[in-house]
Amino acid sequence: MATSNRGLPAISLIKSNTWTARLFGLLIGLAAWFALATVFPNDLMPYPYETIELAWGLVESGVAWPNLRDTLLRTFWGFIGSSLLGVALGVFMGINNYSQRFFTPYVVIGLSVPAIAWAAVTTIVYGFSIMAPVVATVLTTFPYVAINVWKGVENLEPNLINMSRSFNISRRRMLRRLIIPSAAPFLFSSFRFGLAISWKIVTIAEIFAASSGVGYKLMQSYQVYKFEEAWAWASLFIIVILGIEYGIIKPIERRVFEYRHDADFALIG
């Protein structure tokens, strides 16, 4: 029953070095892909290099960029729209009890309605314009942004605000030095989450509300049974997503969360 003392357990060979672990993980993934590709017929599960070849072919032929661009553009607008709406709602819900109870049903319903429903609705209403995927995205995404912002506002400590008032700190200074840093982690979660959801919804909306875009191309490949092509498109887009995740989001995340030593944000899902 006596537990071991402070001494570390024996360090085993392949070990807690994060990079070796990650490499190991990456290799298993590739091995699994390879194994599946061998077992399954080629069109259902192409080999990694085949996919890369095809994907590269798409890029070279100039087909890739316009579609990626369109999807990203719609994602961008959807993200902006949902952020504006979400932040507004979240702020109201945070500062005012009445607003909270008033807007909550919208948020709750917003969380419950599936993206395809909004996409179907906006397609019928807007037809093939860019509004269809964008509005569908805004409607699906804003509740998540709203909740995170609301939690951020709630998190503001009244004690700190009182203290600032007692020192006669100006509103502007409070906003910049107290309110925004305090809400920053929540805001960050909102936007990061909002962005990720935006591209998910945009791709869904594109299957019927657009004539271009990654989602559209993916659906097209599926419908004409050109499955390898679907894989190629998916890989391209995933590379882009990973680029955004690791290139932009994670560095910002590190900066925002620097002063906290507890990553206690189950908000990040």
Add this chain to the structure above:
Amino acid sequence: MSTKTAQSRIAGTLPEFLYTDNRVIFVESIIAVMVVWALVAHGLNMTETIASPLIITESTHALLMSGDWVVHFTATFRRVMYGFILTTIIGTILGIVMGMSDFWEFALQDYITIGLAMPSLFAAIFAAMWFGISDITPMVAGTIIAFPFLTQNVYEGVHNIDNRLLMMSSSFDVSRKRVIKRVVFQGVLPEWFAGARYSFAICWKITTLAELVAASNGIGYMIELHLNALSLAGVLTWTALFTITILIVEYGILQQIEKRLFDWRQESGMSMMGAA
């Protein structure tokens, strides 16, 4: 704050219950939506395309009465449950492994990141490619998208287990089995529950998406049917039914379970939200 004074000025003239009673506020909220909806429809002169609330209520009622909805709802529900069960198994096990072992956490973390960011459409289409029109398609698609969320929640829960409680148990000679049951399991339960709940919601949505891509019945299938017929009323009717179902499950069932399980916490707050 100025919002409060403005509010109290207006509020001063209204009967109090209009702005303090929860149910009244809820009703006000719904009325606001209805009004805006009706105004937009009329204003844009699109009463046909943006079907008015009345039409939707009528057709929803009609659909319910006709009983046509049963076969589709059961199909969807069945697929959701399959997906959710698989998600729970994979997500919980993976979450525990990653929580207890640094090595596996680092090895698999990137897959979780990708899983969280993966567009659900991809999962739906690839599942459809492999499994065609069957119950397996939505199940697999749902699992792929949902399990990373559960995994993340569980392994954070494991990380958060208070080491001092383990030490205290040791000093009182509590058996390992009892410690796992009374400290580890109970400690992780809140996070697990939040993750499971969120995953459940995701399973619903991915299932309907997969049905839209490849199914011969189900809610997603019906929505696509009406979409292709350009019937906004049809789409909205099915959406309404779907939403109401989810709300019943969420507030009728899950919230009650949550209250029972976790009344030792002193937290209020909207649960579905907590996992967002």
Add this chain to the structure above:
Amino acid sequence: MSSDMAKTDNENAVNLPGEESGGAASIHIENLGKTFDTAEGTEEVFSDINIDIEPGTFVCLLGKSGSGKSTMLNIVSEVLEPTEGRVRFEYPSGEEDVTLGHVFQDPRLLPWNTCVNNIEYVHENNPNYTDEVAKRSLDLVGLSEHYDKYPTQLSGGQRQRVGIARALSTDPGVLLMDEPFSNLDEITAENLREELLDIWSRLNKTVFFVTHDMTEAIQLCDRILMLGKGRIYADLENPLERPRRMDSDEFLKFRQKAVDKFHSIED
């Protein structure tokens, strides 16, 4: 204050239901030493410690932070293995299998269990356990109104009391306390100290109490051991009669002497 203490029916009740009281046990620390292996090399916390404690006495172990007093307590409570030597316990009957009750600096309660269930948690191997045992323990520490409350519903002082009740509920031969009041505000700590003395005088347990607060040590114990530089460098008998008044001349004089002795290790 004392009004917080529930008056139990039988003022002299020592036993908890279903158990024969083992009474108080003696503690024998023999040639105890502890060395840690750290990344920078080995670190000897203390060595060659020999202490004998009579049953029923209240002993304080005093030391500055980092002196190793918590480590020593952890070894005595069998949570940690010593590098050399051993700790033995013995009831007056000669029985050496002694139950230990441990009270921590922070309450360490399971937040998802009620007070009663928190106590029940440590009674796994007790076939005679009923909720009565838990309730009687809670009565002892003045929490009769709080059987079914959760830790989040209690104040810091109340939670600490539950911790004490939990330790007492096992009818231990020795009560091991690791700076149990240092995280509380002074008024609450004062109250708890008085209540602890009251419980101790009624139940007659051996108490091994670690602290860094000289005044607390003098107020509570019969004997003060001072730990520093890897050894016990002082072992003072507390001459003051109970009940002790912190503003009396004798108290202040003894305190001065003890403080001087305490700081003597620096030279």
